[in-house]
Amino acid sequence: MKIGMFTDSYRPYTSGVVRSIETTAGKLTELGHEVYIFAPKYPDYEKEAGVFRFASVPTPTYPDFAIALPFSLYLRSTIKRLNLDVIHVHSPFSMGLLGARTAKRYDLPLVFTYHTMYDQYVHYLPFAQDISRKVVLKLSSNFCNRCDLVITPTEVIRKIVAPNVQTRVEAVPTGIEVDEFDGADRTWLRREYNISPDEKILLHLGRLGKEKNVGFLLQAYNKIRKNHPHTRLVIVGDGPEREGLIEEAKSMDFGEKVLFTGPLSREHVVDSYAGADLFIFASTTETQGLVLGEAKAAGVPSVAVKALGASEMVKDGVDGYLTPLDMDKFTERIEQLLENDELRQAMAERALIEAEHISSTAMAKKLLGVYMETIDDKKRLSAV
Structure with a gap:
């Protein structure tokens, strides 16, 4: 299987989301699948095979974090060359939105992992935090409804997210190495x-x-x-x-x-x-x-x-x-x-x-299972 992962954060930046992507991509690769990462550039990033970087700008409240500019003259040719089976996005913003547009353009299944309770992070915005919290919640729900599958890292988060969206929601934890x-x-x-x-x-x-x-x-x-x-x-x-x-x-x-x-x-x-x-x-x-x-x-x-x-x-x-x-x-x-x-x-x-019980191998195999279900569902709907 060929998987394209679009993310707003990746190494050398460090976070739980980055660690999750590293672990999941590494284990999927070990299991014989191809994973391609689309992520922001950082000043001291290292070029890696299979990682495609986008120009970015530092955030005003935390300069170590870069926001990708989700545009590239080479994206279309790259996606065609890679011949992806599924696109998996890791945020509903910037690169996540680009991943969603790409999935729609090429009629690919779109999977989204709900890594973050985004309304709990509006303190990083320099103004209008109460309004921003409501806007972020609405944007997150709307983005979920654009996807073919939403993944949550735990069952408790699945129960919070699922009633507010129409998309299928599955709990698949990030595995531990x-x-x-x-x-x-x-x-x-x-x-x-x-x-x-x-x-x-x-x-x-x-x-x-x-x-x-x-x-x-x-x-x-x-x-x-x-x-x-x-x-x-x-x-x-x-x-x-x-x-x-x-x-x-x-x-x-x-x-x-x-x-x-x-x-x-x-x-x-x-x-x-x-x-x-x-x-x-x-x-x-x-x-x-x-x-x-x-x-x-x-x-x-x-x-x-x-x-x-x-x-x-x-x-x-x-x-x-x-x-x-x-x-x-x-x-x-x-x-x-x-x-x-x-x-x-x-x-x-x-x-x-x-x-x-939550080893990276076990969780990668579970993720592959929901990928296959989503791909099959997409094919059935396209055939109707």
């Missing part, structure tokens, strides 16, 4: 940042944006450290809130107890997961919460706020805990696992088992 954690260096994080063996590491990993609620984690750790001074909070990632969060941490006088590593290579991201004792997560906007699945694959239990997709990624009381967005309850569960090594280890072992 469980094998890449087999060779992880569990000592790297402590060696690299001089963390002593008697300190327990609380890890958060993700893009440092307002919607990720990392400030809540700083407040939680400020409470936890009073009873558990032999702990460290390690925050891996970059984003528009990074400098503000560093200043907030300084105001709490954490000293070396809170560490912002900045962005890391994929190898050391994996090592960081593997070196942690506990993963903590407070975002309330996730459609899946891919980092929670990756923590499982590393054998690390999580404490997360029970919200949207994250509520499906942690089995409460089995491989971690889910709590309301309540400081006392959140910190109580973290302290419970810090104080009970036997319980934490049991949850770590269960996390490894649960990660296999």
Whole structure:
């Protein structure tokens, strides 16, 4: 099968969406299929076979993110040459709209993954955020209705999206590359940042944006450290809130107890997961919460706020805990696992088992199944 993926973000930019596309495209390729990526250019991007870049401009509120200009003199000839079977878009804007127009022009099935609760991200717009939220919701629903299939990363998001659109909606999570954690260096994080063996590491990993609620984690750790001074909070990632969060941490006088590593290579991201004792997560906007699945694959239990997709990624009381967005309850569960090594280890072992259920191979095969169903449905409708 030949698949064209249109996306508004791709490497070297880092995000959950980019990671999802990388994982899915890589596994589909391993299974013998051809995947072609249509994405924005970035100043320091590297040319890759099968990746077609579009001129782009930086966003005014976050210059590291580029908005593609969805025009190319070579697109038509490229699409004809590739002879695609399906177009899969990963946003309803810019490149997603271009993918939709391309699918219509060549009568190809159009699949859309609803990666993001877009109304939760209007704080990145410089004005009229309340109006923008309503407009974004309407645009998202309208775009779904242009597609032949809408994919959501979790069942809870499917139940939110499906009643508002006429298109078929299927839940297909992004798979986890469980094998890449087999060779992880569990000592790297402590060696690299001089963390002593008697300190327990609380890890958060993700893009440092307002919607990720990392400030809540700083407040939680400020409470936890009073009873558990032999702990460290390690925050891996970059984003528009990074400098503000560093200043907030300084105001709490954490000293070396809170560490912002900045962005890391994929190898050391994996090592960081593997070196942690506990993963903590407070975002309330996730459609899946891919980092929670990756923590499982590393054998690390999580404490997360029970919200949207994250509520499906942690089995409460089995491989971690889910709590309301309540400081006392959140910190109580973290302290419970810090104080009970036997319980934490049991949850770590269960996390490894649960990660296999959403392996990248299993999810790629499920995605191929819904691709084939959509292609067949398209052919039947065209024959009528």
